[in-house]
Amino acid sequence: MSTTTAQTADYRTVVRERRSVRHYDPTFKIPDSELREMLEEASLAPSSSNSQTWRFLVITNDEAKKRLHPIANGQQQVLDASAVIVVLGDLDGYKEMTRIYGDAVRAGYMPEDFAKQYLERSLPMYAGLSPEKMRNLVGFDGGLVSMQFMLTAKSRGYDTVPMGGFNPEKLIEEFKLPSNLAPLLLIAVGRASTPGRPTVRLPIDDITFWNKIEQ
Numbered sequence: 001m002s003t004t005t006a007q008t009a010d011y012r013t014v015v016r017e018r019r020s021v022r023h024y025d026p027t028f029k030i031p032d033s034e035l036r037e038m039l040e041e042a043s044l045a046p047s048s049s050n051s052q053t054w055r056f057l058v059i060t061n062d063e064a065k066k067r068l069h070p071i072a073n074g075q076q077q078v079l080d081a082s083a084v085i086v087v088l089g090d091l092d093g094y095k096e097m098t099r100i101y102g103d104a105v106r107a108g109y110m111p112e113d114f115a116k117q118y119l120e121r122s123l124p125m126y127a128g129l130s131p132e133k134m135r136n137l138v139g140f141d142g143g144l145v146s147m148q149f150m151l152t153a154k155s156r157g158y159d160t161v162p163m164g165g166f167n168p169e170k171l172i173e174e175f176k177l178p179s180n181l182a183p184l185l186l187i188a189v190g191r192a193s194t195p196g197r198p199t200v201r202l203p204i205d206d207i208t209f210w211n212k213i214e215q
């Protein structure tokens with residue numbers, strides 16, 4: 001059974017119907033060109049100083065899925081989903097800000113002297129971050145792009161499951177990742193064969209505080 005959402009699904013429907021799906025039709029393949037479009041939409045997500053430190057390793061072929069499967073604790077969706085996106089955080093990614101801000105200037109979105117001053121202030125700040133702070137920064141941005149990818153997929157009638165259940169050291173070794181790329185999350189994406197289970201959320205009034213937190 002498919003849990004597809006109409007192509008034109010509005011945001012509220014998409015956000016309410018998205019569920020983690022763990023059973024996929026193994027015969028269904030999302031074309032690479034559409035996966036590319038979905039990643040492009042996902043990467044419209046916000047990021048720290050627009051540094052866009054996310055990187056994507058897209059696993060679509062059976063050979064690569066079989067190598068990833070044991071690393072992802074044998075989760076069946078790795079084999080059956082159309083693709084698994086390995087969301088990576090580039091610990092040196094802030095260096096691309098020179099290109100990003102240059103492009104913004106050329107596009108007329110930003111005055112050149114603003115870009116120059118901003119880069120002069122920001123690049124040394126990013127370069128001086130501790131490894132822990134940099135890991136947190138790329139992890140935060142990676143979370144935002146991951147969520148946006150999952151909603152984009154749902155809006156196109158596909159389903160996803162985010163997976164933190166994998167061994168990052170083994171992934172780095174097996175896929176020969178350079179030391180600047182930190183694995184953040186795996187996202188399986190494809191056509192559901194069984195719908196995701198409904199899940200509950202804490203009541204919003206139990207987790208929301210207005211203007212102050214009573215101790």
Ligand SMILES: Cc1cc2nc3c(=O)[nH]c(=O)nc-3n(C[C@H](O)[C@H](O)[C@H](O)COP(=O)(O)O)c2cc1C
Nearest residue numbers: 018019020021022161162163164165166196197199
């Ligand atoms: C960071 C993160 C790691 C997760 N890891 C896994 C995982 O390894 N395997 C899995 O089946 N689901 C995983 N999930 C999915 C959660 O179990 C799921 O999002 C949660 O139960 C809420 O259900 P829903 O996504 O259907 O709303 C993960 C979710 C997040 C955000």
